[in-house]
Amino acid sequence: MKKWLSFLLFLVLFTSCKTQNILDKMETPMAPSADFAYDKNYQYTIRKDDKLSISVWGEDAYSVGSVYGIYNSNEVYGKWLLVDANGNVEIPRLGTTYVVGKTIPELKAHIKEALTQWLVNPIVDVKVLNKEITILGEVRNPGTIQVDKDQNTLLEMVSKVGGFDFYANLKTVKILRQEGENVRVTTLNLAEAKDVLSINIQLHPGDIVLVPSKKYKEFDKRISTIIPFTTTVSAAAIIMGLF
Numbered sequence: 001m002k003k004w005l006s007f008l009l010f011l012v013l014f015t016s017c018k019t020q021n022i023l024d025k026m027e028t029p030m031a032p033s034a035d036f037a038y039d040k041n042y043q044y045t046i047r048k049d050d051k052l053s054i055s056v057w058g059e060d061a062y063s064v065g066s067v068y069g070i071y072n073s074n075e076v077y078g079k080w081l082l083v084d085a086n087g088n089v090e091i092p093r094l095g096t097t098y099v100v101g102k103t104i105p106e107l108k109a110h111i112k113e114a115l116t117q118w119l120v121n122p123i124v125d126v127k128v129l130n131k132e133i134t135i136l137g138e139v140r141n142p143g144t145i146q147v148d149k150d151q152n153t154l155l156e157m158v159s160k161v162g163g164f165d166f167y168a169n170l171k172t173v174k175i176l177r178q179e180g181e182n183v184r185v186t187t188l189n190l191a192e193a194k195d196v197l198s199i200n201i202q203l204h205p206g207d208i209v210l211v212p213s214k215k216y217k218e219f220d221k222r223i224s225t226i227i228p229f230t231t232t233v234s235a236a237a238i239i240m241g242l243f
Helices: 004-025 104-115 154-160 233-239
Strands: 051-056 088-089 095-098 124-128 133-136 143-146 173-179 182-188 209-210
Touching: 051 104, 104 124, 104 182, 133 154, 133 233, 173 233, 182 233, 209 233
Parallel strands: 133 209
Antiparallel strands: 051 124, 088 095, 133 143, 173 182, 173 209
């Protein structure tokens, strides 16, 4: 039994040291929400591993998961295009097409122009099927929210999960946002905000919101602006492990 206890203690200490080393690299403090300011021109850009449906009105042969058919043959029926590791999808008739970094209007315009070789004034629609925002921690129904629009706000998303729970620590709500291979982190103090606009920040598809409990342990000095070389999901797991 003593050997097992020693082994478990070693694992705990090893894990703690490893997490501490990762967080020790974050030395530059950031004013809360400084890089999360509202941007009226923000548009979602396509990423690797996104699921896309492409619809061409009246042309099923050119469509994948078309929203123009009798029924929406989208992800439910397994009809979508996955953006591969190289940032490409295989579009009917057009072949390999690089899509990463394009906005939806940009990709629609590209497909429409390419299809004019065979179609007169094609009507094209593109949809990202996996746009979502995740809220974890002390809310009534934590989970992932599917979003269709690009302009979403924090309070709007919190309302969709039933609001904050009784034990939510509103002084240290964290937002995680993927930026390339890194994750940017900001901390919001919702308890002392003087106006709604200062806390109701704009959330982007892919963001993760972490709402800690009131027993939250202070580690803000170690969490600053960037968690390098990870994803929002991995970063959330690291931070949730420190609550």
